[in-house]
Amino acid sequence: MARVTLDTVNKIYPSRHGPVHAVQDLDITIEDGEFVAVLGPSGCGKTSTLRMIVGLETITGGTIRFDDRPVNELTPEQRNVAMAFETYALYPNFTIAENLGFPLEVRGVDRKAREAEVLRVARLLRIEDILGHKPAHLSGGQQQRVSLGRALIRDPAVFILDEVMSHLDAHLKLQMLFELKRIHQSMGKTMVYVTHDQMEALALADRVAVMSNARLQQFGTRDELYHAPANRFVADFIGEPPTNFFDAEVTETAGEIALAVPGTDLAFTTSPARVAALRNRGGKRAIVGIRPQNLFITPLDDAGSVTATVALNEYLGEQSILTFDDKGVSFRALAPPDADAKTGATVAVRYRPADVMVFDTDTEALVA
Amino acid sequence: MSVDQLPLPAAALDDAGRAAAGPYPDWFSKRRRGRSLIVNPLVPAVMVGLPVLVIIAIVIYPTVWMFYHAFHDTNMMSLFTRNWQAVGWDNFALVLSSDRFADSVLHLLRYLLFGACLQVLLGTALAQILYEVVQSNALRIVLLIVMVLPMMLPPSIVGVLWKFLLQADNGAFNHLLIKLGMLAPTDRIEWLDADLALWSLIIADVWQWTALPLLIVYSGRVSLPPAIYEAARVDGASRWLVLRRITLPMLKEIIAIAFIIRFMDAYKFVDKVYVMTAGGPAQRSELPVFIAFQKGIREFQVGEAAAYAIIIFVVAAILITLFLQYLKRVLKAQGIA
Numbered sequence: 020m021a022r023v024t025l026d027t028v029n030k031i032y033p034s035r036h037g038p039v040h041a042v043q044d045l046d047i048t049i050e051d052g053e054f055v056a057v058l059g060p061s062g063c064g065k066t067s068t069l070r071m072i073v074g075l076e077t078i079t080g081g082t083i084r085f086d087d088r089p090v091n092e093l094t095p096e097q098r099n100v101a102m103a104f105e106t107y108a109l110y111p112n113f114t115i116a117e118n119l120g121f122p123l124e125v126r127g128v129d130r131k132a133r134e135a136e137v138l139r140v141a142r143l144l145r146i147e148d149i150l151g152h153k154p155a156h157l158s159g160g161q162q163q164r165v166s167l168g169r170a171l172i173r174d175p176a177v178f179i180l181d182e183v184m185s186h187l188d189a190h191l192k193l194q195m196l197f198e199l200k201r202i203h204q205s206m207g208k209t210m211v212y213v214t215h216d217q218m219e220a221l222a223l224a225d226r227v228a229v230m231s232n233a234r235l236q237q238f239g240t241r242d243e244l245y246h247a248p249a250n251r252f253v254a255d256f257i258g259e260p261p262t263n264f265f266d267a268e269v270t271e272t273a274g275e276i277a278l279a280v281p282g283t284d285l286a287f288t289t290s291p292a293r294v295a296a297l298r299n300r301g302g303k304r305a306i307v308g309i310r311p312q313n314l315f316i317t318p319l320d321d322a323g324s325v326t327a328t329v330a331l332n333e334y335l336g337e338q339s340i341l342t343f344d345d346k347g348v349s350f351r352a353l354a355p356p357d358a359d360a361k362t363g364a365t366v367a368v369r370y371r372p373a374d375v376m377v378f379d380t381d382t383e384a385l386v387a
Numbered sequence: 388m389s390v391d392q393l394p395l396p397a398a399a400l401d402d403a404g405r406a407a408a409g410p411y412p413d414w415f416s417k418r419r420r421g422r423s424l425i426v427n428p429l430v431p432a433v434m435v436g437l438p439v440l441v442i443i444a445i446v447i448y449p450t451v452w453m454f455y456h457a458f459h460d461t462n463m464m465s466l467f468t469r470n471w472q473a474v475g476w477d478n479f480a481l482v483l484s485s486d487r488f489a490d491s492v493l494h495l496l497r498y499l500l501f502g503a504c505l506q507v508l509l510g511t512a513l514a515q516i517l518y519e520v521v522q523s524n525a526l527r528i529v530l531l532i533v534m535v536l537p538m539m540l541p542p543s544i545v546g547v548l549w550k551f552l553l554q555a556d557n558g559a560f561n562h563l564l565i566k567l568g569m570l571a572p573t574d575r576i577e578w579l580d581a582d583l584a585l586w587s588l589i590i591a592d593v594w595q596w597t598a599l600p601l602l603i604v605y606s607g608r609v610s611l612p613p614a615i616y617e618a619a620r621v622d623g624a625s626r627w628l629v630l631r632r633i634t635l636p637m638l639k640e641i642i643a644i645a646f647i648i649r650f651m652d653a654y655k656f657v658d659k660v661y662v663m664t665a666g667g668p669a670q671r672s673e674l675p676v677f678i679a680f681q682k683g684i685r686e687f688q689v690g691e692a693a694a695y696a697i698i699i700f701v702v703a704a705i706l707i708t709l710f711l712q713y714l715k716r717v718l719k720a721q722g723i724a
Contacts, residue, residue: 075617096623108614112636121632122622169622 021085021176021209023049023072029080030067041067043233045081049211054203056212056224060256064233066181069213073179074098085176098177101170105182107162109154115165116141116150122173140168143202160191171202178210184219196222217257229253251383254308254376260340263314263350265307266380269297278307278377283345285325289375296387297377305386306378311340313374314352316360317367324367329360343368453693463687471690478694488695491673494585498656498674502589503649509593510600511642515630517601518608535602537595546662549591553578584664584672591659596652600645607641608634640717647710654703675699 030042042064049055057065070076072083074095082089090098101122109118117124119140120133128136141147144164154162163183170178180199184192200223203210214220220227221241228238229252237249248254254262265285267278276294279286287307289297297305317324327343327350334356341352341360352368360366377386457478459471482488513534521527537545552559555575564570578587611634619629635642657676660666666673666681676699683692 073621075620095621100621102618102621104614104618106612106614108612108618110615110618110633112633112639121619121624125622125624125628169618 022051023047023177023209023211024084025068025072025081026084027081028068028071028078028083030064030071030076031079040233042071045235047228047235047238049209052207052209054210054212054223054225056214056220056227057230058214058217058220058227058256059230059236060215063230065213065215065230068230069179069181069211072177072211073100073102099173099175100177100179101173101175102179102181103163103166103170103183105185107154107166109162109165109169111154113153114150115146115152115154115157118154118165119150119168119172122169136172140172143171144168144198159186160188160195163187163195167199171206176209178208180210180212182214183212184214184216192219199223217259221257229256231256247385248308248376249385251306251308251378254378254385258310258312260311260351260353262308262310262376264378265348265350267305267307269303269305278305278375280307280345280348283348285327285345285348287325287370287375288372289377290373293375293377293387300379300386302380304380306380306383308376308378309350309370309374311351311353313370314350315369316341316352316354316358317369319365319367324369326365326367329362329364329366332360332362453696456689457693457697459690461689461693463689466687466689474690478690479698481691482694482698487670487673487678488675490670491675491678494672495654495674497585498589498592499650499653501586502592502656503646503653505589506593506597506649507600507642507646509597510602510645511604511638513597513601514605514608515634517605519626531602531605535598538598540595542595542658543662545591545595546659549587549594549659550579550663553587553590555579579664580668582671584668588659588663588672591663592653592656596649600642600649603645603648604638604641607638611637643713643717647714650706650710654706 025045025047028042028045029040032039032041045064045068047055057068059065067076071078074090074093074097078091082091084090085098095102110121113121116134116137119137123133123136137150138147141150144167146161146164146168149157149161154165157165163186167180167183170180184195187195196219199212203223212220212223221244224241226238226240227244229236229244231252237244237253239247244253244257248257251264255264265278265280265287267280267287270277270279270286275288276297277286277288287309288294289307319326325345327345329341330344330349331340331342333340333342337356339354339356339358339360341354341358343350343352354360378384379386456471458473458475459465460474460477461471465471517527517530521530540548553561555561555577558578560578561570561576564576565572565574570576577583615633616629619633624632655676656674657680660672660674660677661680664672666677675695679692679695679699682688682695
């Protein structure tokens with residue numbers, strides 16, 4: 020078990036078109052026993068980060084420490100990390116039992132003890148019945164569990180899981196998420212989980228590190244990511260459907276600050292704290308962000324609402340996604356399936372000022 | 388699926404099967420294409436018939452002829468006078484009981500063991516070194532080219548080359564040994580002498596053909612998924628353990644295929660024997676195929692040569708059947724067939 024510290028870690032790959040900065044000044048501290056997800060779109064540097072933690076990739080700059088010991092120069096074996104791979108990476112010529120037992124075989128554990136351990140892990144992952152098979156004969160879900168099992172059979176300092184669910188179907192994924200959570204709770208090991216799927220990250224992790232363009236955007240709990248996203252990227256990436264953004268003008272009438280979207284009738288007010296921050300910041304423009312979940316349809320004569328025309332009503336079963344159009348500016352809201360909002364209808368949309376997020380137009384960082 | 392099996396969209400053919408205006412142009416219509424190719428009903432008959440005739444003339448007739456004469460005492464005289472006598476299995480008995488044949492089989496076994504096996508072993512080792520030890524990609528390519536070059540030479544030329552190199556008195560090989568101090572300046576190794584002739588053949592053949600198993604095994608090694616090796620690194624396996632437990636077992640089938648290819652070549656190995664030693668001295672480097680060639684083409688002992696050929700053919704057929712069964716099992720295990 021270990022606390023993992025990444026101290027201004029950089030990764031630069033040489034390439035034919037000049038060096039590629041894959042990871043830039045990454046600072047993360049993963050506490051002992053914590054479950055951390057690294058989340059980001061493809062090519063954001065999350066897999067490079069993870070391979071540097073494992074020791075499969077050299078570190079161009081910065082230091083990685085396990086507890087207080089720098090591990091930059093150590094091999095994966097010396098770091099004592101266990102990893103489950105996106106492509107499973109099972110040894111095709113071994114049976115499942117041999118695959119699971121290989122890390123122990125390498126360490127010279129005798130056959131008897133090895134078989135007992137293999138059986139224990141197989142029970143944990145419910146794969147006792149396929150121990151005699153070769154990997155080629157298993158389904159993706161089974162191979163994935165074997166790959167997890169090969170990591171779990173050891174007693175490593177850190178578990179590293181690289182996109183381990185990306186090849187599973189939705190049903191199996193839910194089941195594996197639950198099992199992974201259960202395994203983490205029963206073992207209490209430090210786990211780092213890399214994914215591009217926010218649902219997996221938010222469901223599993225104690226804290227999530229959101230990466231984009233080789234940089235860490237935000238590292239926090241799911242509440243922090245959801246309610247106080249550090250910048251526009253995080254607000255956009257976390258949440259489904261994505262947050263609505265408006266380029267707004269900061270207007271002040273009779274001491275009240277409002278954010279009006281030019282060319283439309285849309286105008287938002289925000290929480291007192293953000294109003295104060297806006298006053299401090301000055302400036303004429305800002306980006307308004309509001310999640311579709313936080314927009315509600317109300318009767319037309321409701322004060323404090325904005326009116327908009329329904330352009331599209333996507334019925335998804337448990338809820339509908341309404342797309343509104345107001346003079347060329349479109350935005351979306353979630354509504355109960357029985358909401359009275361036919362295409363073309365004009366409805367009132369209500370929001371809580373506290374849910375209105377404000378971002379700086381230039382830096383795209385959150386204003387308060 | 389060939390083009391004519393592709394389902395045509397409804398608009399391309401009308402009810403009568405004629406091409407209609409549709410998404411595809413006219414030439415997709417089966418009827419039109421058929422008419423334009425088969426001008427005369429004789430065309431298909433001639434196009435199939437000619438190759439069949441050629442095959443009968445150069446394969447089937449000589450084979451039947453060979454089987455016929457294997458049971459007759461045909462030699463040069465009786466071929467001219469056309470009076471050969473049926474002798475039953477005498478030719479086979481003669482071949483199988485002769486010391487010359489038994490010796491040649493021993494030579495073949497020795498040649499297979501030290502020639503073909505050595506080539507595959509060396510090739511596998513070199514492929515592993517090329518992949519694991521050589522780091523620079525450019526150097527790797529240069530080494531590959533250098534090692535493959537001998538394979539590009541005609542075997543008879545290689546035979547002549549090595550015959551020169553291995554000359555006892557002024558050959559480069561003995562000269563090299565003397566320069567290296569491994570041989571006294573007045574000594575000579577008689578490479579093409581009775582004791583060493585077969586070994587010289589093996590040396591020349593290994594020099595020429597080691598690159599083939601090397602290429603096959605190297606390409607197999609390149610295609611193994613890198614993630615498995617990363618997993619092994621994380622699991623903490625040593626290089627030796629990875630080689631023994633992962634790489635070699637995964638390359639097992641490919642190495643076997645390389646061996647089969649080398650075996651088939653070795654089985655019909657005759658060119659270098661002919662050029663370098665002519666089977667000698669004193670028939671000490673003869674292989675069965677070479678004897679069959681000598682008997683049939685040089686001495687016109689057609690009956691005996693045919694018996695040789697049939698024995699060689701039967702053994703080859705049995706071995707190839709075994710190999711094919713092995714290949715089939717391998718492909719099935721990998722889910723290909």
